[in-house]
């Protein structure tokens with residue numbers, strides 16, 4: 380099957396040719412014909428499967444075939460995304476696919492001044508990509524109305540739930556017109572997400588491109604049992620012995636991410652942290668540096684990493700494993716993109732063993748156990764000291780706009796370490812508050828002291 384078989388509008392076909400897309404991906408093959416018929420869709424697919432084009436191409440086609448100007452402060456297509464990064468990525472895809480059309484695309488998300496967004500929405504837009512919090516702020520300020528939405532897309536619904544957006548979603552649902560097309564995407568479909576889907580969808584067609592919560596086949600997964608306080612030494616060992624092109628290192632907390640970066644910098648290895656306490660500008664800088672290969676290590680919390688589409692991630696390192704099994708699937712799905720092979724390495728402390736069992740149960744796979752390297756206690760003893768954390772603990776580095784928003788919503792800025800989960804629980808507070816931003820913006824280059832292929836690599840097993 381080829382794209383031209385769908386009969387998409389000529390301007391869209393031109394954009395696809397310009398992007399050199401010829402073959403639709405499996406989710407596109409299944410979803411596009413159904414969406415062109417105007418049906419509702421429930422798609423079970425992760426980022427990386429081509430789902431953005433799956434929902435945006437037929438939607439663009441619909442808008443081009445039924446031209447009408449958007450109403451002032453309104454939009455014809457609304458896409459909700461859990462994170463700013465994903466929202467920006469979706470908007471960019473829509474712009475790319477619509478580049479030969481006059482359709483307008485706007486993004487609204489928190490962490491950047493709201494006034495520009497209010498101005499941009501004044502005349503109305505064709506496609507609006509938004510995160511739920513800022514969307515509702517704009518509605519409350521009467522800068523946006525949803526009664527003219529023809530197409531509503533809820534992306535990464537499972538992540539929305541994890542981040543505690545359920546009430547926002549219910550509010551949005553009430554503001555949408557009764558007659559509309561609904562598209563619902565989720566990487567996993569546990570019962571509560573299926574229930575959410577039911578609230579939004581009418582007689583949907585369900586398409587699925589990965590069996591529920593199975594881990595990508597091309598990822599070699601390994602696990603090493605290690606004391607929490609010795610994980611940093613193990614990370615150094617892995618970085619020195621693995622042949623790493625680009626690695627995403629996951630921690631459960633923002634503090635944890637900053638700490639890992641400080642340790643790496645102490646050893647002369649450059650890395651960026653990306654999490655909810657970083658300003659939008661810092662996140663963008665970090666992502667660009669990682670995308671361009673300027674920095675090879677990105678230390679991320681789950682929320683910040685969602686939706687990040689960076690090709691060439693050779694390794695995902697779970698410095699801490701997630702307490703929600705589906706999150707593990709999302710994390711390791713960052714590697715082995717587009718047919719490439721990937722490696723996922725998990726460090727498991729004694730108190731994380733229960734999480735590991737949950738992950739193995741849900742994914743129905745067992746990662747290959749890899750022992751601690753020989754002479755590990757020596758490595759632990761000789762671990763270079765971390766660079767000092769920034770002195771100011773008063774929230775410096777936090778985005779001022781976000782701080783104002785948090786203050787308005789009554790959210791505390793300083794949470795204790797125990798309160799700093801990155802929203803990977805199923806419920807509870809979603810915002811990340813309080814951790815100090817430990818990023819040193821001046822020093823960016825990754826300079827591993829000793830990069831050789833070796834021991835650990837040979838020990839990981841391909842899971843298929």
Ligand code: AMP
Pocket residue numbers: 399400401402403404407425426427428429430431432688
């Ligand atoms: P997504 O899952 O929407 O984030 O897409 C993952 C990546 O695949 C993006 O970089 C897209 O540009 C790319 N992509 C989507 N559809 C196709 C296609 N049919 N052929 C080649 N690349 C694609």
